[in-house]
Amino acid sequence: LEALGRWLIPLDLACAQPGDVLVFRMSPGVPAKHCAVMSAPDRMVHAYWGRACVESWLGRWWRERLVAAFAFPQEMTSWPR
Numbered sequence: 001l002e003a004l005g006r007w008l009i010p011l012d013l014a015c016a017q018p019g020d021v022l023v024f025r026m027s028p029g030v031p032a033k034h035c036a037v038m039s040a041p042d043r044m045v046h047a048y049w050g051r052a053c054v055e056s057w058l059g060r061w062w063r064e065r066l067v068a069a070f071a072f073p074q075e076m077t078s079w080p081r
Contacts (some may be wrong), residue, residue, distance in 0.1 A: 001023060005069050008021060011070060021037060024065040038058070042057060
């Protein structure tokens, strides 16, 4: 989370939108290290270890593990925020 905060813009979780990076903590007390890119208000693109990259539903199970959201700086993007 600290490294992401050096390069990306931290967001309030409620402000995340498509194109933003989402970070998850898979179990209490472990490092937050699973990342995804929000592709729609209720969808995300991420990779499972040992599997393909997939688009998944951003449902209750995932939202309960969501701990941070980040936006790319404007100069790194070609789309307006």
